[in-house]
Structure formats: C-alpha cells, structure tokens
Amino acid sequence: MRIGTYNIEWFNTLFDDNGHLINDDSWSSRWSITKARQTAALGVVFQAMDLDGVMIIEAPDSSKHRDTVLALETFARAFNLRARKAITGFENDTQQEIAFLFDPDQMTAEHAPVGTPVGKKGSRDAPRFDGAFRLDLNVDAAPDIIRWSKPPLEIAVKTRSGWPVRLIGVHAKSKAPNGARNEAEATRISIENRRKQLAQCIWLRQRVDWHLARGDDLIVMGDFNDGPGLDEYEKLFGRSGVEIVLGEDDALRLFDPHAKIALGQRNGATPVTSRFRRKDEPYLQVLLDYVMVSANLRDLRPKWQIWHPFDHPACYENYDLREALLAGSDHFPVVIDLPI
Secondary structure, three states: OOEEEEEEEEOOHEEEOOOOEEOOEEOOOOOOEHHHHHHHHHHHHHHHHOOOOEEEEEOOOOOOOOOHHHHHHHHHOOOOOOOOEEEEOOOOOOOEEEEHHHHEOOEEEEEEOOOOOOOOEEEEEOOOOOOOEOOOOOOOOOEEEEEEOOEEEEEEEOOOOOOEEEEEEEEEEOOOOOOOOOHHHHHHHHHHHHHHHHHHHHHEEEEEEEHHHHHHEEEEEEEEOOOOOOOOOHHHHHHOHHHHHHHHOOOHHHHHHHHHHHHOOOOOOOOOEEEEOOOOEEEEEOOOOEEEEHHHOOOOOOOOEEEOOOHHHHHHHHHHHHHHHHHOOOOEEEEEOOOO
C-alpha cells in the first residue's frame, strides 16, 4: 500500500466554481508559472507516484460556491489516476482544505472524527478538532482558547486485505510573523504563533495517545510548519511541535525517519520537503512535512521517500518529473510504502 502526503501550493486557484480545471495560460498563484503549466506538472507527479491514497494539504476550497471533492475528482479523471475518490472533513475559511484522495478498489475510507464536540467553550481533554482546546499558554493561570484554522482530517481506512488503519491529516499553524511592521513586533508575533502551534501539537498528541491506548494502527501525516532545530524560538520553549507529536515514551512514540535524522544532527545536513523562493536571495529549504507511524506499523519495515527533485536520484534523473516537482508546488511529496 502506497500512501503519501502532498502540500500543493494554491491548488484552489487551478479550478473554477464548477470544479473544472482552468487549463489556460493565465498566471497561477505560483511565481511565474501559468495555471496550465502547474496543472500539467501536478498530473506528471501524481501519475509517477501512483498512490493508493494521498493526504492533500492545501486542497481546493469548500464553501458556498466551491466543492473540494468535485475539484479533486475532476483532477483525478483528467489524469486517469487510480486514486480517484475524494473525502474531506470539517471545512475551514482559508481556501485551503485538507482532503484525502484514494483508490476505492484498494481501500475504503470515511471521515471519522474523534472527541467531544465542545464548540467555542473549549475543553482541556482533546475535544473534537472543529472545537476549541483550553490551555494556559502564558502561564498566567488563565486558560487560552486554541482553535485550528484548518481542523485535522481524521479518517478510518480499511485496506483491500481487511487491515484497519487510522489516518490523521495535519496542517499546523505557521509561525511566520506575517503583518509585522518592525523587528520587535515580528518577535512578539513569532513567539505568539509558536505558542499556538505548540498548543495545537499538544492537542494532537492527546488524540494520538487515545488511539495508541486502543491499539490502533495510526499514521499522522501532513505539514507541521515546524521541525527539530528549525528556528531560534525552539530553545525558548524547549522542544518543537514535531517532537511533541512524536512523543517521549518509547512504547507510545510515533516514528518518522526524517524527523529522527533531524533530531540526531541539529547542526548537520537534514532531509528537506519544501523549497521556498525568497526575493533576491537563495532558496530556503526546510523539513516541514512528515509521515509518522505507530510502533506496530513501524515493525512492518515500511519504506519512506521524499520525492525531492534534487535529493532523490530517481526524481533527479527523470527530467520531466524533476521539472514537474519544481513547478507543481513549493513542497514535495512524502511517500510511505506499507505491506498492509
């Protein structure tokens, strides 16, 4: 079974309100790339990956006039993909949904949220992801209310062989100090965003503990906007959100080999999953995307791959695929092969 996670930058802008691909020479929201070029590039990448299921981060919008499922299934038909059926969870207001595209001949999949629906009042005990989480972020004895701008997508999967697996698709809060007018304000916003991002990861880890206590086979995947040693604020808070979700107890830890490398060599070269353009500066490459598995799935000796256009030999040596990965998104897919 091949499953992946892929953050597709501004996938939403490639579709009209009827879910049809805008396959023309108008500019996409990617730098100097037309919609036709980005669409074709994504088709090349998805065909090459040939996935049984993929968690799409920044999937097309669901709203009054737009439909994520319709858009993704239109895309799958356009490129004759096996993964051709789409599901989503709780909608959000960011035009960037989390969705799962899968091959219905190889698995069944359904949105299966866990937790109490507490609404705006919040709860300290892992509420449903469309609600609110109460946690004291400022150590002032007054619990703060934390919400997900993009609620994680919880999916119950059963493979063709009858193997049940739980998937959680994640797009955690960005820590970038967007809107800052000066250095002091940038510092304040960065620290505030870091607190919120860590709180989201604590909430997510509570859900992970719930699944592991039940003995569920679990995969947590997506864009965490974080990683070991990623920024200077990690020293202030002691650990990254990724480390929180991975866990500390050996028996209850999740595993991702790329996170393990990053944790083991904070000052050396680490795998990367994204490549951001910065005006008049070199590209910034960072590890943001993960596929974390529970111990019982790790024991099956799965194989992970980051489809990086320069670091993965098979991607680099295939010119069309290499160019498609660069044109399709500022993130690269992370793929896991599991014998389930």
